[in-house]
Amino acid sequence: MPIIVIDPGHGGENRGGEYGEFVEKEINPIVAQAMKEHLEKFEDVTVFLTHEVDMDMTIKDRVAYAKEKNADFLYCLHFNLSVNHNLYGAEVWVPSRGELYSKGFTFAEIEMQELTDMGLFSRGIKTRLNDRGTDYYGILRYAAEMDVPCALIEHCHLDHAKDAFAVADGEESLKALGIRDAEAVAKYFGLKSEELGIDYSGYPVSQIPVPADIARPDETEPEVNEIELTSMDQETGMATIRMTASDSDSYIQYYAVSTDGGNTYSELLEWPRPEQWDVSAMEYTFTFQLPFDTAVELRTMAYNEYDKFTESNTIGVGTIEDPERLRQEMQQQKAEELLEKQQTYTEVTAEAFAGHTDPVSAAKPTGYSIGIMVSIAGIVLLMLILLMVLIRNLRGLLRYKKRK
Ligand SMILES: [Zn+2]
Known part of the structure; x- marks a missing residue:
């Protein structure tokens, strides 16, 4: 009988990320409550929240609470923002070592499937280390210290138009996310619900093996990013570009296009991952609208799963006169x-x-x-x-x- 602890991120003085009408310490508890309520519709599961009122609580205390409850899993619920407001998508952070990495990653794959099914872009399941080589996120670091399986869910980016749909209906959207989170937990633990008419007892969970060493994040840029102009429509200014990009340590996540030799770039575009979520295409051919009446110098940027990027070669296209x-x-x-x-x-x-x-x-x-x-x-x-x-x-x- 699994014991689940849900931690709504932030609270009290710690407001968390804020954007527009959204404040993390206000929205995370709505998701957490919906997740708890949905999970409780399944049999043989016990669910706790680290806190049910708006209050300050240290990261260590949150993990200690889960430890005290003898939790089988601690789920930390958050929303994301990026400094340049350019990133979008969902990501799940997991502990970098041993059994906790294996459990975290195994759960995260199911969670990510839920989030991508509703249309969110996957920014991956990742580890992050600090200078001392331990987990960067405090909650994962303490979870590792106290040996509590843990996953940190960043549902989506509050400051990007591409993710706006996931929170567009306010409370209703937040509750829907909580239900998705609960579904992932139910699948992971193979729960059954008579009330919902769901039986996940035979759900095929693909176990991620325990890593021999630390599961390190990718700290290097993609090795390859080359572009070729395959065709150019003078009438429409539409260029067809073949881009070859790869990273031996992770996958290519986004790409961006510059028409002024790299001074300014387009918004981040989705690089295809056609076969598996963590294997990107080696090559991608796409069209891009070039500006008229200005000297065009084509260049692209390839971003890996960890937002490390490599710029491509530059192609001088010249000036296309506006027909x-x-x-x-x-x-x-x-x-x-x-x-x-x-x-x-x-x-x-x-x-x-x-x-x-x-x-x-x-x-x-x-x-x-x-x-x-x-x-x-x-x-x-x-x-x-x-x-x-x-x-x-x-x-x-x-x-x-x-x-x-
Ligand atoms: Zn947060």
């Missing part, structure tokens, strides 16, 4: 040429009319203008004839006067 801008410029040019032609015509007709016309009438259709010109020519001709007649008559008159 939309080119089209607009061509239209503009055509319009200008047309305007120029009209202006030339206006000047010509204006000269012909010697200032007797205005630009509006000058811009009228050619046929109409010719009509006017023909009429004017006619009038001029008529006047010439009249003048000639007048001159002839004048001569006749002069001659008549001479004769006189």
